[in-house]
Amino acid sequence: MKFIKKNAIALLIIVLISTGVYFSYQAYKGTDLSRIPVQVKKTSAQNPYKEAPNSSRITNKGVEQLKVYPSIQKGMRTPFDLWNYYGKGDSSFGSPNLPMRFEQWVDFNKKQKPKLMADVDAYMNGRFNFDSRAIPGQFMSGGRKPIMAGPVTRLPRGIDSFETLADLAPEEIKKRDLFPFKPLAHPIQSTAHMVFPDSWVAIHPQHKRLDVDMDIPEDYLPEFPPPLFLTTHKELGDVTGGQEITLDNFFEMFDGIISPEQMEGLKELLRPTPTTWFNHTSHRITEEPSQGVACLDCHVNGHTNGAFELAPDSRPNMARLRVDTPTMRGNYNLMLLSSKRSIRSMDHFAEVEEYFDGDPGMQQSIGPRAAKREVTNRMGDFNSIIDYPPAPKLNPLMRLIPGKATESELRGEAVFHGKGQCDKCHYGPAFTDDYMHDLQVERFYVGRPEGPIKTFPLRGIKDSPPYLHDGRLPTLADAVEFFNIVLTLKLTKQEKEDLVNYLLAL
Ligand code: HEC
Ligand code: HEC
Numbered sequence: 161m162k163f164i165k166k167n168a169i170a171l172l173i174i175v176l177i178s179t180g181v182y183f184s185y186q187a188y189k190g191t192d193l194s195r196i197p198v199q200v201k202k203t204s205a206q207n208p209y210k211e212a213p214n215s216s217r218i219t220n221k222g223v224e225q226l227k228v229y230p231s232i233q234k235g236m237r238t239p240f241d242l243w244n245y246y247g248k249g250d251s252s253f254g255s256p257n258l259p260m261r262f263e264q265w266v267d268f269n270k271k272q273k274p275k276l277m278a279d280v281d282a283y284m285n286g287r288f289n290f291d292s293r294a295i296p297g298q299f300m301s302g303g304r305k306p307i308m309a310g311p312v313t314r315l316p317r318g319i320d321s322f323e324t325l326a327d328l329a330p331e332e333i334k335k336r337d338l339f340p341f342k343p344l345a346h347p348i349q350s351t352a353h354m355v356f357p358d359s360w361v362a363i364h365p366q367h368k369r370l371d372v373d374m375d376i377p378e379d380y381l382p383e384f385p386p387p388l389f390l391t392t393h394k395e396l397g398d399v400t401g402g403q404e405i406t407l408d409n410f411f412e413m414f415d416g417i418i419s420p421e422q423m424e425g426l427k428e429l430l431r432p433t434p435t436t437w438f439n440h441t442s443h444r445i446t447e448e449p450s451q452g453v454a455c456l457d458c459h460v461n462g463h464t465n466g467a468f469e470l471a472p473d474s475r476p477n478m479a480r481l482r483v484d485t486p487t488m489r490g491n492y493n494l495m496l497l498s499s500k501r502s503i504r505s506m507d508h509f510a511e512v513e514e515y516f517d518g519d520p521g522m523q524q525s526i527g528p529r530a531a532k533r534e535v536t537n538r539m540g541d542f543n544s545i546i547d548y549p550p551a552p553k554l555n556p557l558m559r560l561i562p563g564k565a566t567e568s569e570l571r572g573e574a575v576f577h578g579k580g581q582c583d584k585c586h587y588g589p590a591f592t593d594d595y596m597h598d599l600q601v602e603r604f605y606v607g608r609p610e611g612p613i614k615t616f617p618l619r620g621i622k623d624s625p626p627y628l629h630d631g632r633l634p635t636l637a638d639a640v641e642f643f644n645i646v647l648t649l650k651l652t653k654q655e656k657e658d659l660v661n662y663l664l665a666l
Pocket of ligand 1: 355429454455458459468469472488498499506510511629
């Protein structure tokens with residue numbers, strides 16, 4: 161009896177002590193003292209991550225020559241030749257957490273950046289000869305920025321001209337690995353997201369990234385700020401007076417020429433909201449927190465500044481195609497929006513946007529944009545009055561007016577509708593058929609097929625370099641060389657020159 165009593169007292173004491181410890185721990189857990197960070201073990205000076213073993217469970221289905229995507233963390237460097245890879249990722253879902261403490265994240269990215277950018281420059285200069293040679297007398301629609309001459313894509317070793325290359329059969333080009341127009345990856349595809357041009361970042365320092373900068377030289381990007389033309393006020397020409405439209409000046413600029421609905425839509429297009437990596441949380445790629453990004457931060461003045469990101473439509477991140485910002489000009493005429501997602505209306509586009517990389521979970525944790533239907537409709541309302549720049553040499557049927565066009569432009573038009581077969585896909589008021597086509601570019605190199613892509617319009621095309629969804633074609637001359645090979649057209653040097661001159665007139 162005495163024995164039991166003694167033990168019961170001991171038991172009671174133990175229970176009391178444990179309860180005490182438990183409650184003091186609960187109280188302590190909520191305090192700053194409990195937030196002493198756990199150190200991430202450094203595994204190498206360059207990269208604190210260990211190379212993760214490949215965890216993809218996919219089996220190789222007849223694509224022996226391709227490698228399976230490595231399994232990696234945010235911030236880790238990714239191969240520039242991602243076309244060589246394929247397969248499944250670890251998960252479709254993103255996490256709002258960084259793989260390390262924020263201060264370490266800043267440190268890690270700052271340390272990685274110089275080497276990454278040196279490698280990016282070497283890679284880009286290996287692919288392109290960016291000599292900043294302009295076409296004499298040719299300027300973008302604002303009249304300020306010269307248009308670059310090309311092609312600037314470097315020829316493969318042992319090939320002396322694009323004509324020699326175009327004479328080879330697709331199988332031969334593939335077998336000898338001679339195709340110079342392979343896809344362009346985002347320099348850091350694990351973190352990915354928006355990369356803004358240097359000219360933009362200079363006046364919008366909130367968009368300066370810790371990890372990566374623009375990889376295409378300024379000369380090969382659209383003019384900044386670009387002019388804005390309205391379908392409703394052609395007589396006014398560029399309504400911006402050469403300024404960037406901002407939340408501070410839009411009202412004055414547009415009061416009295418657009419409707420109240422369009423005015424509200426424009427305001428929303430200018431209002432920054434949080435994105436996956438530009439926001440007020442620590443899941444960010446900028447040193448300071450920010451309010452985020454606005455539609456017109458990429459589609460500046462309803463056009464584009466050449467900012468690029470990844471298409472939100474696939475996973476893993478490494479399988480997502482790089483896409484450069486298309487213009488909003490003439491969107492009113494398009495039935496198909498974005499390269500792959502086949503979005504059917506501009507208001508729908510304003511709702512889905514790629515702010516959270518197509519990941520609604522990230523949106524919930526970082527702060528939803530929560531754009532209501534009536535608001536996105538009004539954003540669409542403004543979008544739908546953004547016009548193409550003037551093309552004074554074209555008649556209502558989108559044919560050159562002989563008295564106004566040069567001989568070369570007229571010959572180029574004939575090639576466009578004849579031997580070049582461009583009009584099979586590029587026709588109508590916007591020079592697009594509004595379909596997606598699979599150009600089957602992988603016939604020319606060993607690589608994962610990119611699949612069908614929307615026919616981007618050619619009206620006003622001189623204003624929106626670089627070309628193709630990922631901007632792999634820095635000039636119109638590169639675009640012509642690309643289609644000459646991909647469509648096996650065997651155009652002569654003269655025909656290609658004429659075609660470029662024609663495209664400049666659209
Ligand atoms: C990173 C800069 C960026 C921001 C910010 C941005 N866009 Fe875009 N936009 C893009 C890119 C890149 C594409 C091409 C996507 C694709 O091809 O899949 C695109 C495509 C579009 C298109 C389709 C154009 C076409 O020709 O197919 C529309 C419309 C559009 N954006 C509207 C918006 C609206 C509305 C917002 C704001 C809610 C917005 N964008 C914000 C970069 C941006
Ligand atoms: C089979 C349909 C088809 C034909 C024929 C065709 N194109 Fe295209 N064009 C496309 C598609 C699809 C794209 C977008 C491809 C991409 O982004 O990957 C495109 C894109 C372009 C672009 C880039 C547009 C931009 O905004 O970046 C240019 C320039 C162009 N085409 C010119 C031509 C010329 C010149 C010809 C004739 C020599 C031609 N195309 C023939 C389907 C076609």
